[in-house]
Amino acid sequence: MLEDSFGRQFHYLRLSVTEACNFRCQYCLPDGYNGPSKSSFLSQSEIKTLVETFARLGTSKVRITGGEPSLRRDLPQIIETCASTRGIRKVAITTHGARLAENAERWARAGCSQVNVSIDSLDPAQFNAITGQNKLKEILAGVDKALEHGISVKINSVLLTGFSAGRLTRFLKWIKETPVSVRFIELMETGDHQRLFSQQHQSGQVLLEQIVNEGWLEIAREPYAGPAREFYHPDYAGKLGFILPYSKDFCKNCNRLRVSALGKLHLCLFSEAGIGMRGYLTDGDVEGLMCFLRQTLKNKRVSHLLEQHETGATTHFAMIGG
Structure with a gap:
């Protein structure tokens, strides 16, 4: 078992297969993708x-991430490669869901x-404003299809101050009958979006305390x-979760490592730089x-330094899939 100097064991690999994405989310790629070509990314x-x-x-x-992994035409073959590997018990995908x-x-x-599907608002106008795409209806249809085919669904919803009106009410109404897990994620600071972070960051602690009450x-x-704290209620088909990276001891139970689409190992989402290992691959x-x-794992730090505004080499999340 992979283990670091602090006794943490790593059961979980987050594997980015592309940095490209065709959405323009405010907190990631508001100006669109302008990065390496697909020929640069890891082969099968x-x-x-x-x-x-x-x-x-x-x-x-193994969680397959991007960018947007569905932009790779060979994604089904990548899924099959992961799922058929001896010892891998679970294969998941993070996607915008379109x-x-x-x-x-x-x-x-x-x-x-x-699948983890990014839905930052169930209000179509808010969704369009956040992502630059008017595709909420198609994404919700995709959630239904995934459930129909036996895929469990988690919804990733980034907490943004400017889009908080009615958020919890709409999600609670939806999961009353829909068996998905909605996880509210605190906005994290990245190198490209420090100003947005200062304007839009919202603590999830208030929402967490509200639902517990x-x-x-x-x-x-x-x-x-993953790092989410997840909650259930007997009156609801769905669940709620919270990913609070600014909370005390968030990194204490870290169990995941990240590999970028360029074949670099990232010991933390906010590492100073990825560590090249493509020659082995x-x-x-x-x-x-x-x-x-x-x-290399001996060099993993005990915690990120986000509270000190140190974001490392992560300029935006499409680089490594969050």
Whole structure:
């Protein structure tokens, strides 16, 4: 099992397969994508080597992220590669959801068991203003399709001060009958969006305390779960979760490592820089990569430094998938 100097074990790999995205979210790529070409991103054979290596070191969950992973035509093959790797028990995808309705069945057949869909507002006008896309209706249809094909669905909703009116009410009404988990995520500062952060950052603690006072009960975390604190209520089909990166001891139970679409290891979302390891991937060198990972993990810090406004090399989230 991969373990760092603080005794944290890493069951969970977040694998970016592209930096490209065709949405223009205010907090990520408001001016659109202008990064490396698709020829720069990891190939299927490189991904196979990477996932096999992590699995041999005890990783049991792979989340495929972007950018927007559905922009890769070979995404079903990537899902199948991950799902068929011995030791990998769960394959998930983070997506904006605009292509989910047409792809849910294919992704499910390939081995995807969970999707995280970004929906920052259930108000169509707010959604359009945040993302630059008028596609909320299509995305909600995709959520229904995913559920129909046995894929569990989590909704990622970034908390933005300017779009807070009616947020909780609309989501509660929706999950009354819809079996999805809505996770409210505090906006995190990145290098490109420091001004936006100062204007739009909103603590999730108030919402968390509100739902607890209304009878929501916390659910115990699975070993390979992400950082969300999740809650259920007997009167609701869906769940609520909170990802609060500015809360005390947020990094204490860190269990995930990130690899960028360019084949760099990121020990933290807000690391100073990714660590090159593509040579191992190109050569198919599983043994060499295992040694590299064990050695490099000794350099992982105990915590990010977001509270000190140190965002590292992460200029926007499309670089590494959040």
